[in-house]
Amino acid sequence: MGFVHHSNYLRYFEIGRTEFLRSAGGRYRDVEAAGLFVVVVHVDCRYRMSAKYDDEIQVTTRIAKVTAAKIVHEYVIARDGKVLVEATVTLAVIDREGRLQRVPESVIQ
Template identity: 45%
Template structure:
């Protein structure tokens, strides 16, 4: 699995609050989309991973908001897999508008089965350095 991926995403009107600023909750959605985009870029289909009984769930998320993004902005979302080994995946994110950093974040993803029991990541998803 590649370690990094980035893509552009325009801010949609419904993602903003009454002041026209992206609502803070949307950054978690952007990060989820980034993880799916990373899998897609490598030829993995998350739906097929789930069909195999492997669930990747957010165990921890930290977001630091640096400056506002607004309707009409184009976000550049960068994701890096720092570690993917055992039963967890650690990611870092930087979200920018142009050169301006809008948010920085980290997540820890846990690998579980349908009953919620921790299980080892599939070997093809592992990165250990």
């Protein structure tokens, strides 16, 4: 087909989140080592144009909102300056038993 399947954009968002954390000096593995997990609880995605396989895309990630136990990230995926996808992803922080936890400072800096 040549076009990127819509479900793959969720992977791009995850990569964007991970790299965003890394650029701030954090590592997701350290969050897990502390017994915490950041899980997706809501995705709102607007597909404007499709990426094609082998396209070079840019994923822009920013923190839009932080509450005691949730983080909202906003994403823009673009190719050659043209917006392909815009999304908002809400994440919650849980412990090993699945109980809601406070967002650690290391995740939002």
